[in-house]
Amino acid sequence: xxxxxxxxxxxxxxxxxxxxxxxxxxxxxxxxxxxxxxxxxxxxxxxxxxxxxxxxxxxxxxxxxxxxxxxxxxxxxxxxxxxxxxxxxxxxxxxxxxxxxxxxxxxxxxxxxxxxxxxxxxxxxxxxxxxxxxxxxxxxxxxxxxxxxxxxxxxxxxxxxxxxxxxxxxxxxxxxxxxxxxxxxxxxxxxxxxxxxxxxxxxxxxxxxxxxxxxxxxxxxxxxxxxxxxxxxxxxxxxxxxxxxxxxxxxxxxxxxxxxxxxxxxxxxxxxxxxxxxxxxxxxxxxxxxxxxxxxxxxxxxx
Amino acid sequence: xxxxxxxxxxxxxxxxxxxxxxxxxxxxxxxxxxxxxxxxxxxxxxxxxxxxxxxxxxxxxxxxxxxxxxxxxxxxxxxxxxxxxxxxxxxxxxxxxxxxxxxxxxxxxxxxxxxxxxxxxxxxxxxxxxxxxxxxxxxxxxxxxxxxxxxxxxxxxxxxxxxxxxxxxxxxxxxxxxxxxxxxxxxxxxxxxxxxxxxxxxxxxxxxxxxxxxxxxxxxxxxxxxxxxxxxxxxxxxxxxxxxxxxxxxxxxxxxxxxxxxxxxxxxxxxxxxxxxxxxxxxxxxx
Numbered sequence: 001x002x003x004x005x006x007x008x009x010x011x012x013x014x015x016x017x018x019x020x021x022x023x024x025x026x027x028x029x030x031x032x033x034x035x036x037x038x039x040x041x042x043x044x045x046x047x048x049x050x051x052x053x054x055x056x057x058x059x060x061x062x063x064x065x066x067x068x069x070x071x072x073x074x075x076x077x078x079x080x081x082x083x084x085x086x087x088x089x090x091x092x093x094x095x096x097x098x099x100x101x102x103x104x105x106x107x108x109x110x111x112x113x114x115x116x117x118x119x120x121x122x123x124x125x126x127x128x129x130x131x132x133x134x135x136x137x138x139x140x141x142x143x144x145x146x147x148x149x150x151x152x153x154x155x156x157x158x159x160x161x162x163x164x165x166x167x168x169x170x171x172x173x174x175x176x177x178x179x180x181x182x183x184x185x186x187x188x189x190x191x192x193x194x195x196x197x198x199x200x201x202x203x204x205x206x207x208x209x210x211x212x213x214x215x216x217x218x219x220x221x222x223x224x225x226x227x228x229x230x231x232x233x234x235x236x237x238x239x240x241x242x243x244x245x246x247x248x249x250x251x252x253x254x255x256x257x258x259x260x261x262x263x264x265x266x267x268x269x270x271x272x273x274x275x276x277x278x279x280x281x282x283x284x285x286x287x288x289x290x291x292x293x294x295x296x297x298x299x300x301x302x303x
Numbered sequence: 304x305x306x307x308x309x310x311x312x313x314x315x316x317x318x319x320x321x322x323x324x325x326x327x328x329x330x331x332x333x334x335x336x337x338x339x340x341x342x343x344x345x346x347x348x349x350x351x352x353x354x355x356x357x358x359x360x361x362x363x364x365x366x367x368x369x370x371x372x373x374x375x376x377x378x379x380x381x382x383x384x385x386x387x388x389x390x391x392x393x394x395x396x397x398x399x400x401x402x403x404x405x406x407x408x409x410x411x412x413x414x415x416x417x418x419x420x421x422x423x424x425x426x427x428x429x430x431x432x433x434x435x436x437x438x439x440x441x442x443x444x445x446x447x448x449x450x451x452x453x454x455x456x457x458x459x460x461x462x463x464x465x466x467x468x469x470x471x472x473x474x475x476x477x478x479x480x481x482x483x484x485x486x487x488x489x490x491x492x493x494x495x496x497x498x499x500x501x502x503x504x505x506x507x508x509x510x511x512x513x514x515x516x517x518x519x520x521x522x523x524x525x526x527x528x529x530x531x532x533x534x535x536x537x538x539x540x541x542x543x544x545x546x547x548x549x550x551x552x553x554x555x556x557x558x559x560x561x562x563x564x565x566x567x568x569x570x571x572x573x574x575x576x577x578x579x580x581x582x583x584x585x586x587x588x589x590x
Contacts, residue, residue, distance in 0.1 A: 086578045087577070087578075090577060092395075094532070094536075096337070097528050097532055098577045102574060104567065105574070108563070109567075112561060271414045274411070278406070278411060279410075280410075284399060284402065292389070292392050
């Protein structure tokens with residue numbers, strides 16, 4: 001149960017970041033998982049102990065957890081800056097394809113460049129924050145779920161402040177009418193870049209939280225399904241509505257976990273696993289068809 | 304001479320990708336959205352081909368025809384049920400609906416066939432050898448000829464028939480085509496039928512060359528997107544060249560890069576092309 005709350009929280013963070021990028025700035029980013037992976041690996045490489053004889057990786061800086069956490073957001077943001085430098089000017093679907101391709105390249109790099117990532121073996125047994133204060137793993141789980149809720153609340157607070165600030169209002173103006181915003185003297189590319197970079201920082205932090213939850217990092221965790229699930233959470237919950245994002249994340253994680261918990265015979269297990277995809281697809285299709293603005297739509301703050 | 308087998312397999316990959324990408328671009332031009340579910344149409348064709356070929360023991364070419372036919376109809380039904388009713392919502396909603404549709408098709412296929420990869424039973428064909436180096440197998444040659452033949456057939460259809468010309472008219476200017484009295488609904492249906500048929504063929508061809516697996520749709524849609532961007536999103540002839548370039552460069556890259564990077568080569572090319580020539584190498588709609 002605590003695990004579900006944690007996953008919900010992590011997908012809510014991804015949805016919050018996507019909302020800043022897409023809901024506020026209108027950027028279509030299909031490379032969420034790329035920044036998520038960069039965040040997760042940055043944390044691990046910064047905090048991992050020096051490599052042992054069986055390890056293929058060369059760098060393990062063994063820095064304190066806190067520095068690893070800050071690093072995961074900063075490094076992810078830095079990569080977003082590098083990607084955004086040429087890509088932020090691309091129109092809608094071109095940006096979508098560029099970021100999608102970027103995330104795939106990242107996955108191939110992290111799978112193959114063993115000197116950096118230890119390849120498919122990845123990193124295991126990652127230390128968790130405040131773990132030493134808890135006797136059993138079970139009680140720690142609940143504490144960690146609480147920590148995640150706290151983190152989501154922090155992101156929520158910061159982002160909603162940001163959205164109401166002049167910066168956020170300019171982004172919305174750009175989303176609604178780019179030419180008018182340009183005519184009003186706004187440097188569109190700079191504002192979009194900031195939204196892109198801040199979004200990446202949040203996704204990077206979410207990467208750290210994910211690493212603590214799974215306590216291992218392997219490349220196969222970072223497949224494009226993560227990106228789609230984040231988008232589905234945002235779309236069904238309601239772009240521009242924070243409560244909607246939490247609801248969307250809850251629904252999608254609920255679907256995923258429900259099919260995992262139901263124990264069944266081997267033959268039925270395949271069908272159950274497959275029905276997870278069908279349920280995810282169906283709910284997305286149905287919500288778009290009948291409630292295109294999501295279950296909890298954005299309140300109109302533009303006019 | 305060492306590079307010739309890579310060149311041949313690049314040609315095979317390229318021609319298969321060409322069929323998949325042309326179908327994708329047809330929908331992109333007519334409906335103006337990125338149809339992420341197109342990769343799953345290929346997968347569906349490939350699995351139906353497996354059913355007829357292996358489960359029912361049909362000859363591969365007979366199985367090919369039957370699977371293409373069914374997939375074509377299913378593709379059209381998907382258009383009627385899922386996409387047509389929400390057209391007015393805008394192209395981003397269409398894109399996300401196609402993501403939903405992709406998951407539904409993926410799930411249905413996995414529920415029916417399981418996660419184990421499948422292989423067709425294609426009769427072992429003679430391999431053409433020059434100086435003892437295997438150059439091309441009969442199956443590979445058949446795939447190249449059939450795929451290029453279908454692409455040429457599509458070209459004739461688009462340039463010589465009234466329906467084909469109407470498709471091209473709609474692709475370049477929807478409202479003008481409408482004003483000129485073209486029945487755009489009928490033409491859109493034809494485009495979806497064509498797109499699904501081409502997708503199914505691409506799927507079955509890749510089944511004949513390699514294996515069929517459930518994640519294939521997600522892998523292939525990325526290559527299709529890459530080829531489409533390379534050729535200039537939606538330009539029908541541009542993407543054919545884009546597909547050949549992607550196919551050849553992926554298979555030739557194996558000579559200098561570890562083979563695990565093969566697909567990454569395609570994505571890296573997309574990123575480079577988007578940075579320097581976002582309108583695609585052959586022009587197209589551009590920025």
